[in-house]
Amino acid sequence: MEQIRAEKLVLGYGSKEVVRNVNFTINKGEFLSIIGPSGVGKSTLLMGVNATTSILSGQLQVLGKDLNAIGHRELKVLRSRIGVIFQGFNLVSRLSVLDNIASGMLHRKPLFAALIKHYSKQQYEEIYEYMKVVGIEAEALSRCDRLSGGQKQRVAIARAIAQHPEIILADEPISSLDPVSARTVLDTLRNANEKYGMTIIANLHQIDYAREYCNRVIGMNAGRIVYDGSPADLCQATIDQIYCCSPKKQEEKRQYHYPFSPAAASAE
């Protein structure tokens, strides 16, 4: 089932184009990673899916809604169907793990119950299940500023799952984590993908992880998609194309002078 379709999509800020003319479709249940050097528009593309970055031209359909013609109310409903995981976790540090996870289901809670932070029996059970999915139930009542980075990111995943989303967008979910925590976080995401059938789109920097966990990879360079396919077919030449020859890097090399690097001197 098709969930996201982009046609000749251009995304950006103000008049600055960041993602240029991309086409793709994403189906339900995919675990997809977007790879590429910093500043090529990976996050912009990801955040375009929940309409945080604006469409400059082209078409973007998410869960059957045309983002060019979506009203404020509809957008709120659409966003409740898309979970987001951030690089910096974006948890409320003074709230407990329980409350942070519960904040993912706010759109389903009655206003008064949300105001006094009252949870029904069923909600407690549900939250506890997600705690077990991400393995954080031992810290249920700890404040989130007492947790380690990996634990925080797992709470953030549980919050996203609690939203009952159809799609989870993960913006560099493991880039501030050590390798062991990174693996736990990716395992948790895979678990959510397999157990609940949620589509997962993650920006990653580590190609090895992309190979291991994802069933599809999109490679981006300078705002364009240069690779879209299975991670198995990702050969060294393609990786070089994604990472090394970015026009931005070439431009940087021209601009900066490396007086202490013989390699740069010989290149000139």
Place this chain on the structure above:
Amino acid sequence: MNLEQIKRNTNPFHPYNIMVISLAIVLVGWCWHSTEMGVTKLLDGWGNMLTYLSGNPEIKDSGFFPPDLASGRLLTYLKSMLETVQMALLALVISILIAFPLSFFASKNTLSIIIPGTRGMSMLLKNVIYTSVRFVANLSRSINEIIWALLFVSAVGLGPMPGILALGIHTSGVLIKLFSEGIEAIQQEPIDALSATGAGFVKVIRYAVFPQITPFFVSMTLYRLESDVRSATILGFTGAGGIGVYLFDKLKSYENREVTTILIIIVITVAIIDRISAAIRAKYT
């Protein structure tokens, strides 16, 4: 940016820094001069202050010491001190009820959750609300409690009630300013995360804004309780109830030993409130 530019911009003796410091010195000097401040005047008049405190030897009981501790009057003062604290507490509750909801409209970040969008109409609406709430807060804050008390005494007559209203109005203005500055200083990321879940603005404020500001709210509110108690002791001067009525009365009739008694009661009360608030604050970190 080359090294010379970096050096120039980080030089502690940069002409800009020197200019700011000199301007500050000139400003202080100007104020000192035009208000006729002087160290010598205080040194010369030091003795007169002691005479005032110890009293005129020719008039019996004109000094401030020893404090008058006659039990009947002491009880009256303690009762009216209690009334003063009650006034301050009620005023604080009124001002929190006014300031707490309004401060979310006086902060740019929460106002953007309440009224989303960056188009013309919503920007205009945001600016109008923001400016008018801030204006009302400034107005109620910049008019002293005493003036408010005079106004309310003329409306509802003598007694604690005009004092409570006056304090409540003034303190709401102060709290709106303090609260909204606290709100504007919080982290944006949790707000973005919760907005991305599609939750409405009340829920976002409850879960992402409120937890972040509770320690600040608690400490500001407790500080205002202390200030309100202090202000309430003066409000009696206008006839607006509390211990100030006696303080004003005794000052006017030169019953200075009783003034000392009242002042001691006030100091002890404020110290007790300070202790209690420190204990409460320690719970909210």
